[in-house]
Amino acid sequence: MDLEHAAHAIDVTGMEKTYPGTRKSPPVRALRGVDLCVDPGSVFCILGPNGAGKTTLISILSGLLFPDSGKGTVWGRDILRKQREIRRIVNIASGHPNLPDNFTVNETLEYFGRLYGLLRSDRARKADELTRFFEIESYRNVPFNQLSTGLKQRLVLAKSLLNDPRILFLDEPTLGLDPRVCLSIRGRLQEWHQRSGTTIILTTHQMDEAEQLSDRIAFLMEGTFIRVGDARELKESLRHRERIVVRGKGLTHAAEALRAVPEVRGLEVEETMLRFELERREHNLGVVLGMILEHGARVEHIEITEPTLGDVFVELAGGTHPG
Amino acid sequence: MNWQAELIQASAFFYKIGLITRKRGFHVFEILFWPAIGLVSVGLLTRYLQLGPDKVAFVLIGVIALSVLQVGQLDISYVILYSVWNKSLKHEIASPMTAFHLVFGAWIMGIIHSVLVFFLLSGFSAWAFGFRFLDAGPSALTLFFLGLVLSSAVIGVVVIALAFRFGGRAHVGATSIVSIIILLSGIYYPVSVLPQPLQALSACIPVTYFLEFFRSHYGFEPASGHLLLKGYLLVFFYLAASVGVLQHSIRHAKMSGVLLKMSE
Numbered sequence: 263m264d265l266e267h268a269a270h271a272i273d274v275t276g277m278e279k280t281y282p283g284t285r286k287s288p289p290v291r292a293l294r295g296v297d298l299c300v301d302p303g304s305v306f307c308i309l310g311p312n313g314a315g316k317t318t319l320i321s322i323l324s325g326l327l328f329p330d331s332g333k334g335t336v337w338g339r340d341i342l343r344k345q346r347e348i349r350r351i352v353n354i355a356s357g358h359p360n361l362p363d364n365f366t367v368n369e370t371l372e373y374f375g376r377l378y379g380l381l382r383s384d385r386a387r388k389a390d391e392l393t394r395f396f397e398i399e400s401y402r403n404v405p406f407n408q409l410s411t412g413l414k415q416r417l418v419l420a421k422s423l424l425n426d427p428r429i430l431f432l433d434e435p436t437l438g439l440d441p442r443v444c445l446s447i448r449g450r451l452q453e454w455h456q457r458s459g460t461t462i463i464l465t466t467h468q469m470d471e472a473e474q475l476s477d478r479i480a481f482l483m484e485g486t487f488i489r490v491g492d493a494r495e496l497k498e499s500l501r502h503r504e505r506i507v508v509r510g511k512g513l514t515h516a517a518e519a520l521r522a523v524p525e526v527r528g529l530e531v532e533e534t535m536l537r538f539e540l541e542r543r544e545h546n547l548g549v550v551l552g553m554i555l556e557h558g559a560r561v562e563h564i565e566i567t568e569p570t571l572g573d574v575f576v577e578l579a580g581g582t583h584p585g
Numbered sequence: 586m587n588w589q590a591e592l593i594q595a596s597a598f599f600y601k602i603g604l605i606t607r608k609r610g611f612h613v614f615e616i617l618f619w620p621a622i623g624l625v626s627v628g629l630l631t632r633y634l635q636l637g638p639d640k641v642a643f644v645l646i647g648v649i650a651l652s653v654l655q656v657g658q659l660d661i662s663y664v665i666l667y668s669v670w671n672k673s674l675k676h677e678i679a680s681p682m683t684a685f686h687l688v689f690g691a692w693i694m695g696i697i698h699s700v701l702v703f704f705l706l707s708g709f710s711a712w713a714f715g716f717r718f719l720d721a722g723p724s725a726l727t728l729f730f731l732g733l734v735l736s737s738a739v740i741g742v743v744v745i746a747l748a749f750r751f752g753g754r755a756h757v758g759a760t761s762i763v764s765i766i767i768l769l770s771g772i773y774y775p776v777s778v779l780p781q782p783l784q785a786l787s788a789c790i791p792v793t794y795f796l797e798f799f800r801s802h803y804g805f806e807p808a809s810g811h812l813l814l815k816g817y818l819l820v821f822f823y824l825a826a827s828v829g830v831l832q833h834s835i836r837h838a839k840m841s842g843v844l845l846k847m848s849e
Contacts, residue, residue, distance in 0.1 A: 281842045318842075326675055349680060353679070354679045358849065360676075361671070361676065362668065362673055372600065373600055376594065377597040377677060378680055379593045381589075
């Protein structure tokens with residue numbers, strides 16, 4: 263196989279992982295037969311509630327954790343037998359930005375540049391390029407423990423690009439950052455991806471982040487992928503859960519009639535407003551509006567809200583809203 | 586294999602422990618202060634006890650050897666313990682580094698620090714207590730020193746292996762191993778004063794042979810022959826075994842998820 267042009271960036275099947283129990287806690291089954299295929303150059307997002315197995319999966323893929331069973335490749339290299347080769351061509355960044363405490367930005371990049379075997383001239387060039395790219399140039403002589411959380415995160419991201427990874431694993435990269443910093447970091451990541459074509463595997467709790475950055479999104483629940491698709495496909499799957507808001511007068515009688523319609527769910531009634539979800543809207547909206555008018559209501563405004571990725575998450579996670 | 590890249594990777598740990606030494610005052614304290622205190626206090630004890638020059642030499646050789654062991658192992662231990670304390674270990678393990686890079690890079694810095702401490706203590710012992718370390722000659726000195734720094738590497742590697750198993754508490758392991766060496770390998774007294782079963786254990790510790798070898802240059806009769814051969818065979822065996830244990834510990838940490846927990 264031509265390893266430089268692998269057919270899949272990641273290709274794993276039947277990945278299982280159970281963390282052994284201790285005297286105080288039982289074993290935890292984190293992954294239950296995960297199958298995953300990611301195209302080179304794409305951005306793949308893994309969504310799921312806390313404890314779904316997201317970090318476990320990307321830790322296995324990045325060589326930080328061994329699976330109990332399953333097989334697969336990362337850029338054509340066997341995940342169990344070619345770990346060191348894999349670690350050469352991938353890198354990680356997580357939302358818990360922990361790096362050596364009192365090393366400055368420069369020293370941190372120098373240290374990790376050496377760990378990836380970069381020549382002195384390459385280390386200097388990459389440090390210049392990445393500190394400029396992540397706008398931390400003016401902090402190059404500041405120790406890590408004196409940086410703000412946002413700057414620490416930028417440094418972790420700069421570190422993660424030192425070796426020009428073919429696959430970059432980002433585990434909740436904007437966790438705990440204020441919205442302005444989140445936006446800036448997402449912009450940088452998007453730009454880097456467009457510029458370099460790096461495959462990105464991202465876990466996040468932020469739906470807008472998943473939607474903005476990802477080509478494909480997978481929902482991981484209790485160690486299994488339960489749905490995979492792009493944002494549009496996933497929202498499409500909840501088409502039946504479109505929310506209808508009707509504003510007007512004399513809606514109370516109509517509401518009583520709507521309760522008997524099986525396609526109408528989650529009906530909320532206020533004096534001048536009805537809010538409900540409607541299955542198969544394209545078929546049923548006319549019927550429902552007809553019923554409202556028949557009961558003497560005067561309709562002034564109708565609003566149809568499409569499901570968001572957050573709604574898909576809530577639906578799949580059984581009521582747990584992300585974040 | 587790209588040797589240049591391999592050496593650069595090993596140099597990462599040399600660079601790291603250099604930074605730790607420069608920035609962490611406590612590390613400098615441990616490298617210089619405790620060995621100096623040890624030498625002065627034991628040297629003064631020899632005066633109080635009115636020991637003759639031969640006994641002074643015997644004891645001070647032990648004290649300086651102990652300092653070299655301590656300093657050498659500290660650099661190897663701290664290169665990983667520091668990351669455990671900072672919770673940054675996973676970023677390092679996610680890189681293509683190996684146990685070889687880690688041990689070799691940190692050990693070279695350990696040797697530099699040990700040479701520094703060795704010469705400082707030797708100079709001080711000559712000035713304050715009239716004991717001249719360099720009288721044994723350069724070849725004896727080199728072989729003795731090399732044996733000690735190899736032994737210190739074994740201790741350091743074991744401490745790192747413990748760190749991958751038990752996290753930051755592993756530094757207790759360093760103290761414990763050095764204490765056992767003090768007890769068994771004849772740092773302050775000849776091994777012959779130990780009870781018979783403990784003498785059997787002493788025979789398994791390479792430092793015992795390196796001390797006997799070096800003391801033989803000051804007129805002390807060794808208990809057995811082929812001291813250097815035994816010492817080096819043992820120390821290389823332990824070094825290989827400890828690297829094996831370290832690799833097993835890293836594998837265990839990746840299997841059990843301890844590595845991730847240490848970085849949370």
